Amino acid sequence: MSVLSMIYWTAAIILLLLMFMLMYPALSQDISVFESILNNFPLELRQALGLTTLNLSQILGYYGFVFIYVLLIGSIYAIKSAMAVLSEEPRSKTADFLLAKPVSRTTVVTAKVLSVLTQLAVQNIIFIGVSYIIMLVYGRGQFNVATLVLVNFSLIQVQLFFFAVGIFIAAVMKKIKTVLPIALGVVFAFYIIQMINQSINDPKLAYITPFAYFDVGKIIQNESYDMIFLGINFSIIAILTALTYLLYQRKDMPSI
Amino acid sequence: MNVIEINQLSKYYGKARGIIDVSFDVQEGEIFGFIGPNGAGKSTTIRVLLALIYPSSGSARIFGQDCIKDGPEIRNYIGYLPAEVYYYDHMRVIDLLRYSASFYRKADKNRIYRLAEIMDLDLNRKIDDLSYGNKKKVGIIQGLIHQPRLIILDEPTSGLDPLIQQEFFNLIREENQNGATVLFSSHVLSEVQKLCSRVAIIKEGRIIGVEDIKALHNNNYKKFKIQLAETVSSDYFNIEGVADLTVDENNHTFLFKGDINQMIAKIHDHRISNLIVEEPALEEIFMHYYEREA
Numbered sequence: 001m002s003v004l005s006m007i008y009w010t011a012a013i014i015l016l017l018l019m020f021m022l023m024y025p026a027l028s029q030d031i032s033v034f035e036s037i038l039n040n041f042p043l044e045l046r047q048a049l050g051l052t053t054l055n056l057s058q059i060l061g062y063y064g065f066v067f068i069y070v071l072l073i074g075s076i077y078a079i080k081s082a083m084a085v086l087s088e089e090p091r092s093k094t095a096d097f098l099l100a101k102p103v104s105r106t107t108v109v110t111a112k113v114l115s116v117l118t119q120l121a122v123q124n125i126i127f128i129g130v131s132y133i134i135m136l137v138y139g140r141g142q143f144n145v146a147t148l149v150l151v152n153f154s155l156i157q158v159q160l161f162f163f164a165v166g167i168f169i170a171a172v173m174k175k176i177k178t179v180l181p182i183a184l185g186v187v188f189a190f191y192i193i194q195m196i197n198q199s200i201n202d203p204k205l206a207y208i209t210p211f212a213y214f215d216v217g218k219i220i221q222n223e224s225y226d227m228i229f230l231g232i233n234f235s236i237i238a239i240l241t242a243l244t245y246l247l248y249q250r251k252d253m254p255s256i
Numbered sequence: 257m258n259v260i261e262i263n264q265l266s267k268y269y270g271k272a273r274g275i276i277d278v279s280f281d282v283q284e285g286e287i288f289g290f291i292g293p294n295g296a297g298k299s300t301t302i303r304v305l306l307a308l309i310y311p312s313s314g315s316a317r318i319f320g321q322d323c324i325k326d327g328p329e330i331r332n333y334i335g336y337l338p339a340e341v342y343y344y345d346h347m348r349v350i351d352l353l354r355y356s357a358s359f360y361r362k363a364d365k366n367r368i369y370r371l372a373e374i375m376d377l378d379l380n381r382k383i384d385d386l387s388y389g390n391k392k393k394v395g396i397i398q399g400l401i402h403q404p405r406l407i408i409l410d411e412p413t414s415g416l417d418p419l420i421q422q423e424f425f426n427l428i429r430e431e432n433q434n435g436a437t438v439l440f441s442s443h444v445l446s447e448v449q450k451l452c453s454r455v456a457i458i459k460e461g462r463i464i465g466v467e468d469i470k471a472l473h474n475n476n477y478k479k480f481k482i483q484l485a486e487t488v489s490s491d492y493f494n495i496e497g498v499a500d501l502t503v504d505e506n507n508h509t510f511l512f513k514g515d516i517n518q519m520i521a522k523i524h525d526h527r528i529s530n531l532i533v534e535e536p537a538l539e540e541i542f543m544h545y546y547e548r549e550a
Contacts, residue, residue, distance in 0.1 A: 093342035097398070100306045100338075101359040102331040252269075252309040255299060255340075 002081065006119040009077040013070050013123075014130050020066040021138050024059065031057045048199040053217025059139040060147060063131075064216040067151055070127075071158050071211065072191060078120060078159035080183040082166025085112045086248070087176040095253035105249045109167075113241070116163060124156045147223050154214035154225070161210040161233055162187060164240035171247040175254050207232065257284045258317075259406055259437040260305065265314035267300050274300040276461045277314070282439055287432050289452035289469070290441040297461040298441040299339050302410050305439075306336055318406065332360060335404030339411045339441075341395040343383045349394055350379040353401065360402035371397040374423055389415040396424060400431065407431060407438045413447055425451060446537060478516065479540065482508045482523060483530035493522060500540070511536055 027034060038051060046052050050068060055061035086109070089095035098108065128149075135148060165186060170176060194211035196202075206212035206229075213229035260282035267274035275297035282288040290298055303309045305316055307327035316323045318330045343352050350368070357363035372379050375393040386394065392415045399407065407428070413421050428451065432438055442448050448455055449469060456466045482493070483506055490503040497514030506529075512519055523531065 092344065093340070094344060095308060096303075096306075096336070096338035096340075097343060097356070099308055100331060100334070100336040101356070102328050103359065104328040107328070250310055253303075255303060255309075 002085070002115070002119065005081070006077075006123055009073065010123045010126050013073050013127055016069060016073065017066055017131055017134060021063075021134050024062055024138050027062070028057065028059075044199040047201070048195040050198060050215075050217050052198075053215070053221065055220075058143070059135070060143045060151075060220055063135065063139075063143075063148070064151060064220050067155075067216050068211075071155060071214070071216075072187065074123070074127075074155050074159050075162045075187045075190075075210075076183055077123070078116075079162035079166035079186055080179055081116045081119065082163040083170045083176060083183060084179045085116050086167045086170035086244070087173070087179065088112075090175040090254050091177065096255075099253060105251075106245060109245055109248050113167065120156060120159050120163065124152075124159075127155065128152045144223065147220055150219050150223065150225065151216055154216070154219060157230075157233055158210045158214055160237050161213075162190075164237040164244075167244045168240040168247075171244040171251065258282065259284045259319060260288075260439065261317040261320075262301070262305075263315050263317075265301065265304060265316055266312045267297075267304060267309060268312045273297075273461045274312075275304075275458075278458070278461075278463050279314075280456045280463055280466050282437060284437055285432070285435065286454060287428070287438040287440060287452045289448035289455035290439060290458065291443065291445060291448050291455055292458035293443055296458045298443075298458060299410055300461075301458070302336075302408055302439070302441060305408065306331065306334070332362075332402075333405040335399035335402065335407045337392075337395045337399040337407075337409045337412050339414075341388075341391045343391065343394060345382070345384040347383050348379070349377065349381055349383060349386070352383060352394065353379070353398055356398040357401045363402040365401075367401050367403070368397065371400055371427075374427055376420060376423075387415075389417065389420070392416055393420070396427075400427070403431075403434075403436075405436055407436050408441075409438065410441045411443070412440070413442070413444070421447075449537070477511045477513045477536050477540075479532075479534045479536040480508070480510055480512055480519065481530075481532040481534075482528060484508065485527040485529045488526060493519075495519075495522070511540060 035056065038046065038056075041051075043052070050065065054064050056065060089098055099105070131152060132145075132148065135143060166183070169182065169186070176182065190209045191211055193205055193209040194215075197205035197209065197212050198215075206215075210233055213226070213233045215226075219225060258281040260280075262278055262280055265278045266276050278297070278301055290301070292298055300309070304311050305318060305323050307324050310324065319333065321330050323330065347355070349372075353368045353372075354365065357365050357368065368379070375397060377390060377393045377397065381390075383391070383394070392412070396412065399409075409428070412424065416424060425447075428438060428440075438451075440448065440452055452469055454466065454468055455472075457464050477499075480493075485506070487506060491501075493508050493510060494501055495518070497512055497518075499511045499513070501508070501510040503509075
């Protein structure tokens with residue numbers, strides 16, 4: 001079941017990328033017209049959409065612009081899967097089956113966590129491979145492969161952030177009836193924070209959203225990650241995961 | 257030896273009462289009844305034993321080990337049938353049972369077929385398509401595949417038709433004769449009466465008594481139903497030892513414990529048109545019990 005879901009979501013991400021890249025050859029010929037239209041937008045809006053830091057006339061800049069939406073979809077998938085897998089027992093009322101077996105709660109969490117991580121890993125391998133091929137076709141060698149790799153590897157890191165948030169929410173909440181609305185809400189909340197962060201340029205806001213930790217425009221500009229943000233992201237993932245284990249260990253499974 | 261030792265176990269859900277100071281022991285090899293009205297705390301107690309919920313205070317030991325700390329280890333030897341049965345809907349019965357068996361070191365998968373035959377369950381159907389009673393059968397089988405040393409049954413018979421119920425009781429007796437200890441929770445007294453040797457009675461979260469079923473029966477309560485041919489005052493039979501006296505015209509019904517001759521003498525003084533003296537059902541003894549405790 002969840003494998004099928006992984007395939008659908010990966011296909012969605014790749015289709016999105018492909019559709020945008022198909023437009024690139026046409027777009028790049030009239031890039032000056034396109035940019036002048038964009039320049040008529042208010043500055044704050046352009047900042048919010050990340051258009052001020054991305055150079056659309058370069059294929060990598062354009063890729064970065066599309067990649068923001070890849071990140072969004074990937075994040076929704078990550079948090080949704082994480083929440084679903086850990087809230088499965090209270091939701092499907094099978095706690096009295098699974099947790100009455102001779103397995104510890106820790107083992108259960110580990111198995112669940114690993115299953116989602118495996119799917120995320122497979123998804124990323126597929127995406128990185130396919131996106132490289134697409135870039136080879138449309139970029140004709142006019143981009144820095146190392147930078148592309150850096151950009152692409154931010155997907156799994158942002159996904160891990162939302163994965164950790166997802167299992168934490170599932171461990172805290174007594175019972176989650178439907179996963180997707182919460183997943184969408186959380187991801188868009190963090191994305192809106194990033195949009196505000198980009199448009200008002202408040203450095204403090206950047207610390208609370210993974211979309212700022214892995215700001216695609218800056219990664220392409222600097223050709224590197226921001227090490228502080230990298231560390232913060234890793235710490236948040238580690239802390240939330242540890243808390244999830246602790247909370248799930250002592251969680252009362254709701255009776256039916 | 258005690259298989260289950262429950263020691264002043266309490267569980268609150270926030271401020272709501274779950275169970276309060278529950279203590280009782282279940283000895284090895286017995287079929288122990290756990291009885292009380294719905295919502296009294298039977299399932300709460302059982303779910304603490306399986307570490308599905310955590311006690312607010314107190315402790316419980318199974319096979320001498322702590323049911324929370326050593327839970328994963330001791331659950332190897334426990335078979336549990338929950339009060340409400342829910343399984344993964346998309347699975348077939350046989351897949352679910354194989355999955356269930358895969359958790360245990362000592363699971364003989366051939367037992368699945370034997371148990372399914374006894375319980376008359378089609379293994380190839382999807383869980384989703386099963387009736388409530390059939391899901392219950394799946395629950396019973398998944399609880400017995402690994403020949404557990406302790407079988408915990410929470411309201412096992414609801415949804416089973418009488419014929420299957422009988423098969424089920426035979427199965428439990430057989431497991432018991434092969435050495436399994438059984439904790440049997442129910443709100444139906446007659447089935448506990450049929451199966452159990454001892455019983456704990458729970459009411460509003462507290463244990464109000466642990467009784468020997470035989471002792472309860474030997475309590476010498478007799479149930480009298482007397483139809484008199486003449487009218488007497490409504491408290492004519494209300495002598496020492498009479499309980500639950502109801503009078504409907506000339507029909508007098510009550511429980512009596514004491515010297516039977518005394519009662520015969522009272523009856524002898526009047527003309528009667530009908531007389532029935534019988535063993536009271538445990539239910540009636542319990543009702544009496546509950547009222548006394550309340």
